[in-house]
Amino acid sequence: MPSEQTRQRVVRWAGIAVLGAATAWMTLDARGFERLLKALAPHESSWLYPTKPLVTLMAEQVWLATAASLLAFVAGGLLGALALTRFGIAFRDLVLSAASLAQTVPTVALMALLVPLTGYGPEPVIVALTLYSVLPIALNVIAGIESVPPEVRDAATGIGMGRLQRLVRVELPLAMPVIMGGVKNVVVINVSAATLGAVVAAGGLGMPILAGFHDYNDAYILEGALPAIALALLLDRALTVRPRWDVR
Amino acid sequence: MDGPDLSLHARARAVAVSGAALGIAAALGPFGLVLRVNRIARGEAVSLFSAFGPWGVALVACWAIVAVLALSSAPLRMRGIVGSLAAGAAPVLALWQAGSVAARYTLQAGDLARVSLGAGFWLTVAASYIAIFAATAWLKRSVVRGLVAYGPFAAVAALLASGALSSLGIVREYANNAEAFAKQMNLHVAYVGVSVLAGLVLGLALGLLAARKPATEPVVFGALNVLQVLPTLAFIGLLYPVLTDLSRRVDLFAAVGVHGVGWAPVVIVLSAYAVYPIARNTHAAFVSLEPAVIDAARGIGMGPASVLAEVELPLAAPVILAGLRVALVQSTAGAIIAGLVGGGGLGTFVFLGASETASDLILLGVLPIVALGLAFDRGLTAVETALTLWREPA
Numbered sequence: 001m002p003s004e005q006t007r008q009r010v011v012r013w014a015g016i017a018v019l020g021a022a023t024a025w026m027t028l029d030a031r032g033f034e035r036l037l038k039a040l041a042p043h044e045s046s047w048l049y050p051t052k053p054l055v056t057l058m059a060e061q062v063w064l065a066t067a068a069s070l071l072a073f074v075a076g077g078l079l080g081a082l083a084l085t086r087f088g089i090a091f092r093d094l095v096l097s098a099a100s101l102a103q104t105v106p107t108v109a110l111m112a113l114l115v116p117l118t119g120y121g122p123e124p125v126i127v128a129l130t131l132y133s134v135l136p137i138a139l140n141v142i143a144g145i146e147s148v149p150p151e152v153r154d155a156a157t158g159i160g161m162g163r164l165q166r167l168v169r170v171e172l173p174l175a176m177p178v179i180m181g182g183v184k185n186v187v188v189i190n191v192s193a194a195t196l197g198a199v200v201a202a203g204g205l206g207m208p209i210l211a212g213f214h215d216y217n218d219a220y221i222l223e224g225a226l227p228a229i230a231l232a233l234l235l236d237r238a239l240t241v242r243p244r245w246d247v248r
Numbered sequence: 249m250d251g252p253d254l255s256l257h258a259r260a261r262a263v264a265v266s267g268a269a270l271g272i273a274a275a276l277g278p279f280g281l282v283l284r285v286n287r288i289a290r291g292e293a294v295s296l297f298s299a300f301g302p303w304g305v306a307l308v309a310c311w312a313i314v315a316v317l318a319l320s321s322a323p324l325r326m327r328g329i330v331g332s333l334a335a336g337a338a339p340v341l342a343l344w345q346a347g348s349v350a351a352r353y354t355l356q357a358g359d360l361a362r363v364s365l366g367a368g369f370w371l372t373v374a375a376s377y378i379a380i381f382a383a384t385a386w387l388k389r390s391v392v393r394g395l396v397a398y399g400p401f402a403a404v405a406a407l408l409a410s411g412a413l414s415s416l417g418i419v420r421e422y423a424n425n426a427e428a429f430a431k432q433m434n435l436h437v438a439y440v441g442v443s444v445l446a447g448l449v450l451g452l453a454l455g456l457l458a459a460r461k462p463a464t465e466p467v468v469f470g471a472l473n474v475l476q477v478l479p480t481l482a483f484i485g486l487l488y489p490v491l492t493d494l495s496r497r498v499d500l501f502a503a504v505g506v507h508g509v510g511w512a513p514v515v516i517v518l519s520a521y522a523v524y525p526i527a528r529n530t531h532a533a534f535v536s537l538e539p540a541v542i543d544a545a546r547g548i549g550m551g552p553a554s555v556l557a558e559v560e561l562p563l564a565a566p567v568i569l570a571g572l573r574v575a576l577v578q579s580t581a582g583a584i585i586a587g588l589v590g591g592g593g594l595g596t597f598v599f600l601g602a603s604e605t606a607s608d609l610i611l612l613g614v615l616p617i618v619a620l621g622l623a624f625d626r627g628l629t630a631v632e633t634a635l636t637l638w639r640e641p642a
Contacts, residue, residue: 105581212488213488
């Protein structure tokens with residue numbers, strides 16, 4: 001089977017390279033990208049969203065997702081770790097239950113509801129995405145650490161490790177694939193959902209898409225949609241620890 | 249592990265007490281209710297405690313009861329019932345009082361005035377959820393658990409029906425939009441129904457294909473994964489030129505209303521998202537079926553079609569239903585996007601409210617979405633449990 005694995009790895013890295021190159025090209029080569037949009041939507045009279053250049057929109061999109069994801073990693077990691085302590089274990093089931101409950105609230109609705117507290121702009125998007133991602137991160141930390149076999153835990157204690165040492169040197173490394181799975185999901189969801197930040201004037205790649213719907217301009221829509229899709233797929237591929245069908 | 253049952257009850261103490269603490273903080277915090285002179289004006293925030301007068305004391309008392317009971321050594325049954333009743337009473341009391349504050353304020357400040365539920369009220373709801381979650385751990389009988397957990401919903405329905413809330417901002421938004429609300433609600437449910445049905449048909453077929461022909465598995469799930477990752481708005485954007493072009497070229501499409509915006513892209517996008525959880529669970533259920541059971545069914549002379557229909561599908565049903573539940577909850581929340589691209593649905597109120605900063609109008613769209621999502625989630629969970637119990641009689 002090693003040749004099959006090598007083949008999969010080559011396909012994966014080729015995909016990442018192509019997506020990365022496409023994202024970078026669309027963002028950085030405005031003239032070239034405009035030519036593509038002209039070819040795709042020849043009947044329009046304007047092809048690039050006039051308010052902001054794509055490179056700024058892309059930077060805003062990445063900033064929204066990065067800020068929310070980083071805040072969520074810290075808060076979710078702490079919450080997950082807390083839920084595994086002797087005292088916090090009582091909150092474990094509550095975290096699980098609240099995480100499934102949170103699925104019923106649409107992300108963009110939360111952004112809109114935060115506007116009276118935060119004002120329009122990036123703030124409601126970052127707060128909403130962070131709130132959204134905290135529970136899934138905590139959930140994966142809990143699931144990951146609980147997936148460590150008890151024998152391994154006992155062995156670590158047996159060779160004289162303390163609780164903290166066991167956590168850092170044994171449990172966390174073994175839990176990493178599960179935690180990283182959660183991290184990937186959160187980053188991909190955040191970078192996708194950041195597109196909707198345009199609704200509360202947060203900037204990002206959703207701005208040309210919304211402007212395009214408003215003006216019936218196909219080119220503006222594609223100017224936002226194509227890089228948003230390439231970026232989401234790129235992150236999904238790049239952060240995949242192992243291909244899904246590899247796990248049995 | 250030390251006596252799991254006993255420690256579970258003891259652990260619930262900490263959760264109940266933190267619920268009560270959050271409840272008290274929410275009652276005393278500044279943003280309990282927001283009073284505005286008109287629906288989009290900047291509001292004046294008041295704490296629940298000060299807005300409710302003596303009833304504010306009652307609100308805090310509810311949380312004190314929860315905390316004291318949790319820390320007491322009263323019998324578990326009593327702690328569970330009284331604790332969850334007190335925790336459930338707190339948001340109902342707050343809502344009822346908010347209704348009477350609203351009635352008084354509108355009388356004094358005029359008909360344009362609005363009273364909205366602020367962050368303090370929503371934290372009270374969250375505190376109640378936490379405390380009831382903890383308190384029901386003390387109860388053995390699931391019937392009693394159900395009654396105390398769903399009692400507050402019945403109380404809210406009764407309050408709404410009695411007219412005690414009719415001056416509250418969100419209820420007034422509803423009254424102003426009653427006709428449109430019914431229409432958009434139906435449309436929203438139709439989006440969810442159609443897309444999940446399409447997702448179910450495709451998901452079953454693809455999941456079965458991947459389980460029967462392992463060679464197709466990477467292709468099927470690779471493609472579905474790509475669809476899953478596409479950002480909703482960008483996905484609709486990608487469809488826009490294609491659908492616009494189709495409606496220009498093919499009269500039939502234009503006649504039934506297929507356009508770059510409207511219902512068509514929404515149904516396509518929601519269906520595409522719904523396939524993945526159903527296909528994944530179908531695949532997982534079928535590959536984990538016991539080969540011995542299927543051999544036995546074949547051995548008694550069943551053909552492949554009847555093995556599938558009478559043995560495999562019933563055995564896989566609970567897992568497939570779990571996937572269906574995920575798809576339903578996702579679509580219910582996801583269908584909000586229709587409001588942004590001219591497709592209607594409850595999202596209409598959310599996006600209109602967002603552009604006007606009218607929180608009450610946003611909530612008029614969001615609350616039914618959340619309620620629908622919860623109803624689907626709990627309803628299908630109950631069916632899953634019933635199926636599993638029926639299959640494996642204890």
